[in-house]
Amino acid sequence: MTTDRERTGPAWGTFLELESPAEGPLHARLARALRIAVTGGRLAAGSTLPASRVLAADLRCSRWVVTEAYAQLVAEGYFEARSGSATRVRAPAGPAGVRGGAREDRGRWTPRFDLLPGVPDLRAFPRKRWADMVRAATTELTWDELGYPDAAGLPRLRRQLASYLARGRGARVESGQLVVCAGTLDAVMRLCRGLRAAGHTDIAVEDPGWTQLRLTVAAAGLTPVAVPVDEHGLRVDLLRRAAGVRAVIVAPAHQFPTGVVLAPSRRAELADWAREVDGLVMEDDYDAEFRYDRHPVGALQGVAPEHVALLGSLSKTLSPAVRLGWIAAPERWTDALTAKATGGAPPPVIDQDAFTRFVASGSYDRHLRASRLRYKRRRDHLLRELEARLPGRPVSGAAAGFHLLLPLRDCPAGAVVDEAAQADVRLASLDDYRAAPAATGTPTASTLVIGYGNLTDQAVPGAVQRLAHAIERVQAAEHGTRVRRPG
């Protein structure tokens, strides 16, 4: 006869293979089964074992059998027991908690000087304030709101976003046009699915551009068509000539990675094109909040709301860890973006509510203001160091965002990237972002892309020094001379 408690326990009974009674007393068989589960990796380090009475009920044995088996494994060093808390599986060597394992986990290179573009200042993430907002959201969401969420996102967040985008980005958006999503790539994926359903086959992307955008277009079953970017931004004249293309992904406020701001005449041309072909411009507004020489250029969406979908996210303004973004799309596209059939699910409603509170309390505006000031100071510092160590190179793309371009006419950027990696400096070459390799000899053929978002202020001089040395070494190798690598 079993009780409810026994029936509703976890499936430890089926998990542990207790062998046949012939193999010895039950407590020894249990200890053996637990040992095998640990050494075989089925019971991970740090896992909590069930309380002895729970496991005993589950195995339909006496509690003594379990405490005996646990004691055996504690004695053998597989388990650890502390008075007042549950028995746990001990880490293989020393007391490695959840945190301790973090670094060995990744297997990724974490360079001392990280100049890879696209990562914001993670040290400025407002951990405490964000945790407060999440706690308030978790506590105060209605029971109902903890259920399946509104496919377009929390209505009060959409209202806050509509207001923020009007105020901060000059957008013309009703909250009904806004769809909350997980970030820019999720936004592009949803729009591309909608475009495919509407008969589109080819989507123009900027070249050079963010590689992930091209891959996402292709993953949605569409063909990315690379259109060159020059010093005024997207070559709209070449876009016009791309037959069958009626949609484009473009970053007018601060092109990635060139940093070019789309020239006013090009903006007008692009809006005209979209109207003429009855097409869609996907405006990637990824770091538009950070402009240093003047007010941010308003969103193109505000100029042609019928033909522009404005895409934004918190990945550059707060952290990619939050995974929250939005799409302000022309009304005829919003259904396609939220239809469950396109596979797009909204981000966690707790995070949506937390961000609503973050915006409504003014914290987001304050955070943006402080970030802008911090990035501008760091940029100015970086520009001074670059001028001191690598004088006479016309840096470009530095008016906004947190990366800039450094031309290297005299040596290949790829070699500098490799050489810098030897000195624990990570950065990128402009060629890394091209759909097709640029012809050598063209003005932008050898150019470094230098990010300074996630670089501490103190690290700026050291990073530039190592970069300058890397360039010297590559130049020397190119010219057949040797430069000693500093120790």
Next chain:
Amino acid sequence: MTTDRERTGPAWGTFLELESPAEGPLHARLARALRIAVTGGRLAAGSTLPASRVLAADLRCSRWVVTEAYAQLVAEGYFEARSGSATRVRAPAGPAGVRGGAREDRGRWTPRFDLLPGVPDLRAFPRKRWADMVRAATTELTWDELGYPDAAGLPRLRRQLASYLARGRGARVESGQLVVCAGTLDAVMRLCRGLRAAGHTDIAVEDPGWTQLRLTVAAAGLTPVAVPVDEHGLRVDLLRRAAGVRAVIVAPAHQFPTGVVLAPSRRAELADWAREVDGLVMEDDYDAEFRYDRHPVGALQGVAPEHVALLGSLSKTLSPAVRLGWIAAPERWTDALTAKATGGAPPPVIDQDAFTRFVASGSYDRHLRASRLRYKRRRDHLLRELEARLPGRPVSGAAAGFHLLLPLRDCPAGAVVDEAAQADVRLASLDDYRAAPAATGTPTASTLVIGYGNLTDQAVPGAVQRLAHAIERVQAAEHGTRVRRPG
């Protein structure tokens, strides 16, 4: 000459259209621009206005101009100012905070008695404990971890999940095979993209089944092929006959919506089929943790790990608000699931770390145990009430999960669903989940699907009473008699 502070302010200057100086003094023009922003909806109720010195710097005017304009709008009732806090846009009528607006937001029906299947007990969501875990995660994640996340998910979460799935579900999984995702539909979408890339064109789904699965398969560009379910589960013999189908989505532990547990012989047949066609079974393990008459059936994945991808999520065990799930796939599929090119991004790393802590601390096991007991009691209560009010109907599918089937041979289930809605009771008909309408007269042709996950214990008798009345009224209408609707 502008200062950094002015340059780095928000774009209020471009947002507010201040007209020409001829239109009156600056403070009056500013007040007008702010008023238009509120009435036009560009400044939402509850928005915080910038501090007067910030806006003054931004507009390059004196602070007095701003305080004067704000005072005007406070006087007019557009803004509200409280000493010590920022000026805000007042809600249109009365003090409607973020929370107050929640209900009017939704425009969704929130019935008094919600028997729609698939929603867990949202009132049991461990709000405080979850908020504690999120706070710990937000505080303790390394700076590096706040950056772009590991595409397969946080490694320490994958280790915890591998251990949990082995322990709780009898799965055979290495953490390297696990991919963390946003839930079951996200998992299906990723797998389908991988399958399409590998040349699959048709995917079998259960009929009746969860409608969203069919839609997701179609959204991935594949054709869903409906295969009938009988009282032993999926008709594997019919699956065999479906030419060109080498992948299937199935819920062996508790089929949705029939509640059938896949019979042992069918399990073996299904594993054989997958091996023979070198195919993939996507095992939807949505509510397998909740089995009442015996230990949960182990996952099919444990039997045929080379050909089964096990899909799980927190949507039924914690809340759909968390949006966290996992895929334990055969190794040859894991690359396809994490390749950025398939557009799948991992869920927020903060939530991943919070759930890692939730599992490692034993809270998840405790929560599951408590939930299982609660659902079992509620199910027993519901079964007693159904027997008392609607005697002699052979309820089925009640051995697991938190929904069951009630056959209605004598009247159409769709009409009962509509009639019950009039009495503020929401539930579903089995026909709602069919790929093609069942022939009338077949045993399952008229069947209600009754969920009890998100029903309070107190509401059980009232819900059954109203349901019984609705059935009576439909029966009476079918037979041409009238039954008075109770007030």
